[in-house]
Amino acid sequence: MTESPDAQASKTEAAEAPSQSTPEPAAEAVTEEAAPVAEAPVEEAPAAEKAPAEEPAEEPAEEPAEEPAAKAPKAPRAPKPKAPKPGAFKAPSPVAVAKQTTHTVVAVPVAAEVPEERFEEALAHGLVEDGKAFVIVAEERVEVGPAADDEALKPYAHAFFELEAAVERFHARLASAELSPKDIDESIATIEAVLTPVSVVGDLDTLVERYAAVKAEAEETRTRIHEERRVAREAAIASREEIVTTAEALAAKPEDKVHWKNDTATLRGLLDQWKEAQRSGARIPKDVERALWTRFTHARSAFEKARKHHFAELDRSNADVATRKEDLVARAEALAQTTDWDHGARGFRDLMNDWRNAGRGRRSVDDALWKRFQAAQDSFFEARRGAADAEDEALSGNVEAKEAAVVEAEALLPVKDLAAAKQALRPIQDRFEAAGRVPRADIARLSKRMAAVEKAVRDAEDAEWNSRNPELEARATGAAAQLHSAISALEDEIAEAKAAGKTTKKLEESLAARQAWLKQIEGLA
Numbered sequence: 001m002t003e004s005p006d007a008q009a010s011k012t013e014a015a016e017a018p019s020q021s022t023p024e025p026a027a028e029a030v031t032e033e034a035a036p037v038a039e040a041p042v043e044e045a046p047a048a049e050k051a052p053a054e055e056p057a058e059e060p061a062e063e064p065a066e067e068p069a070a071k072a073p074k075a076p077r078a079p080k081p082k083a084p085k086p087g088a089f090k091a092p093s094p095v096a097v098a099k100q101t102t103h104t105v106v107a108v109p110v111a112a113e114v115p116e117e118r119f120e121e122a123l124a125h126g127l128v129e130d131g132k133a134f135v136i137v138a139e140e141r142v143e144v145g146p147a148a149d150d151e152a153l154k155p156y157a158h159a160f161f162e163l164e165a166a167v168e169r170f171h172a173r174l175a176s177a178e179l180s181p182k183d184i185d186e187s188i189a190t191i192e193a194v195l196t197p198v199s200v201v202g203d204l205d206t207l208v209e210r211y212a213a214v215k216a217e218a219e220e221t222r223t224r225i226h227e228e229r230r231v232a233r234e235a236a237i238a239s240r241e242e243i244v245t246t247a248e249a250l251a252a253k254p255e256d257k258v259h260w261k262n263d264t265a266t267l268r269g270l271l272d273q274w275k276e277a278q279r280s281g282a283r284i285p286k287d288v289e290r291a292l293w294t295r296f297t298h299a300r301s302a303f304e305k306a307r308k309h310h311f312a313e314l315d316r317s318n319a320d321v322a323t324r325k326e327d328l329v330a331r332a333e334a335l336a337q338t339t340d341w342d343h344g345a346r347g348f349r350d351l352m353n354d355w356r357n358a359g360r361g362r363r364s365v366d367d368a369l370w371k372r373f374q375a376a377q378d379s380f381f382e383a384r385r386g387a388a389d390a391e392d393e394a395l396s397g398n399v400e401a402k403e404a405a406v407v408e409a410e411a412l413l414p415v416k417d418l419a420a421a422k423q424a425l426r427p428i429q430d431r432f433e434a435a436g437r438v439p440r441a442d443i444a445r446l447s448k449r450m451a452a453v454e455k456a457v458r459d460a461e462d463a464e465w466n467s468r469n470p471e472l473e474a475r476a477t478g479a480a481a482q483l484h485s486a487i488s489a490l491e492d493e494i495a496e497a498k499a500a501g502k503t504t505k506k507l508e509e510s511l512a513a514r515q516a517w518l519k520q521i522e523g524l525a
Contacts, residue, residue, distance in 0.1 A: 114161050122157040123150075126201035135201045137208075142198045153201050160202030163194050167207065171214045174221050181222045188215060232282035239277055240284065240292045243270050247299035255310060267303055270296075321361030325369045328355055332376040341384045348377055392439035401435035402446050409453040415460040425457055483518040487511060 114122075126135045126144070133147035133156055144156055170187045173179055179187075191211065194200065247270050250263050274296065332351050338344045355373065360366065409428045415421045432450055437443075490511040497504045 119154075119157060119161075122160050122202035123153055125203055126153045126156060128153060133201065135198055135204060137198065137204045144199050144201060156199070156201035159194075160200035160204075160207070163191070163200055164202070164207055164210075166191060167211050167214055171217070174214075174218055179221070179225075181225055184218050184222045188218060229282065233284055236277065236282040236284050237288060237292075239281065240274070240289070243273050243277075244292050244296045244299065246270055247296055247303070251299040251302040251306070255306060258306070258310070260307060260310065263303070264307065267300060271300070317359070318361040318365065321359045322365050322369070324358045325355065325361065325366070325373075328358065329369050329372045329376070332373050336376040336380040336383075338380070339383075339387070341387065344380050344384065348380060352377075388440065392441070396439055398436040399438050399442050399446075402432055402438055402442075405429075405432035405435060406446055406449045406453075409450055413453060413456055415457055418457070418460050418464055421457055421460070425453070429454075480518060480521045483514050483521065486514050487518065490514065 126133060127141070128134075128147045128150055131146060131148060133144045133153055134141040135144050135156070136142075147153060147156075170191065173187075195208065195211070198204065247267060250258075250267055253263070328351055332348065335344055335347045335351070338347075351373075405428050409425060409432070412421045412424055429450075438446065490507055494504045494507045494511065497507060
């Protein structure tokens with residue numbers, strides 16, 4: 001047997017039917033239903049892909065692998081509107097509404113509150129014959145169910161207005177709620193289940209025309225939502241791909257190019273970005289996400305493995321450096337006790353070179369060892385300075401005698417009588433040496449002055465020897481004769497060239513050079 005009109009109306013509205021005692025406008029009817037869930041569930045990492053076993057200890061314990069899919073909270077229910085006043089439903093008729101190109105959502109009451117004139121108008125589209133109820137659609141009678149008399153048509157009319165309200169609520173939800181394609185398909189299926197086969201009595205021609213417009217708009221909305229989701233999905237995949245590519249680039253860096261602190265922080269930030277994309281980003285296909293997550297975890301594992309290897313090697317290297325520098329510190333502390341100042345100074349110089357070649361270790365250890373090394377070095381050189389100062393004070397008495405010898409030697413200059421100067425200089429030099437050592441500040445000053453006197457005497461001796469050297473004189477005389485001959489020949493050539501009107505520049509340059517050489521040789525002679 002055909003379902004009762006009330007049961008059919010209940011199916012039509014799919015848990016949306018408002019109370020019979022409280023009619024609501026179609027534009028507000030959406031508040032009587034549970035708001036559709038927003039289609040942005042959180043995508044979690046595939047369960048099969050857990051975080052690598054060698055995760056850094058300091059990284060968050062949780063991995064983006066298998067968290068319950070978070071659902072968007074339901075929209076809060078709007079306050080229930082008050083009952084309408086009489087005449088509130090004298091809005092445009094369904095015929096007028098169906099003809100509007102923009103499909104404006106109008107207030108459509110539930111059947112119990114429909115004005116009597118509209119109820120009668122709906123009943124006019126039905127009839128009872130042979131215990132059956134019929135509705136007139138496109139001038140044809142369509143059976144809708146059993147009916148004993150005309151009074152039995154009223155439930156079918158009630159169902160018609162419930163269906164009409166459901167169509168308008170569906171239209172309102174298209175504009176005011178975030179429906180998913182599934183919600184749209186379910187709403188369309190629910191309405192069409194009442195329209196086919198027909199189970200209501202009313203102006204179905206107008207209602208079908210109105211529903212066709214609403215359905216067309218719903219299908220456009222569904223297409224738009226599908227496109228928006230496609231674009232969001234592609235953007236989400238591109239974002240995840242960028243995260244994975246960045247992680248793989250970090251993992252592929254040569255070890256000497258990695259900045260371990262910054263790159264580790266970057267990789268952790270990429271993990272946070274992945275989690276955030278799961279929580280708030282668009283859904284992506286599970287197989288795509290699983291493949292990207294696999295690449296991401298492999299990159300992180302490779303980077304972490306390289307990081308652990310690097311710091312293990314660094315620890316070994318630091319230990320070796322610390323051992324070498326500990327030995328150098330021990331040697332420096334032992335050398336600091338010596339009073340052999342020359343040996344100690346050379347030893348500390350060699351230790352310093354060894355320290356530079358020992359390499360760099362952990363900063364805290366290096367700093368502590370360097371403080372000990374520097375303390376030993378400072379102790380030695382401070383002791384040496386103290387000893388030198390004491391020695392200088394003890395030698396200060398020799399300065400006067402040494403200064404007197406230097407003044408006496410300087411009195412021999414300039415050298416006029418070489419033999420007398422040499423004879424007088426020898427005892428002065430003996431007294432200079434016999435005066436003994438002097439303080440460091442006076443050594444260079446006095447030695448330089450005495451060396452200047454000695455050099456002046458040697459220069460005078462060399463000049464006298466050269467002036468009386470027969471070999472040098474013969475060599476100079478022979479060279480002079482050759483130059484005289486060459487000069488004479490050049491002068492003749494220049495005269496001939498001038499007479500012939502030729503250039504004489506090169507000949508004159510040669511002549512000038514030989515004349516200069518002759519002048520030098522004649523000076524020696």
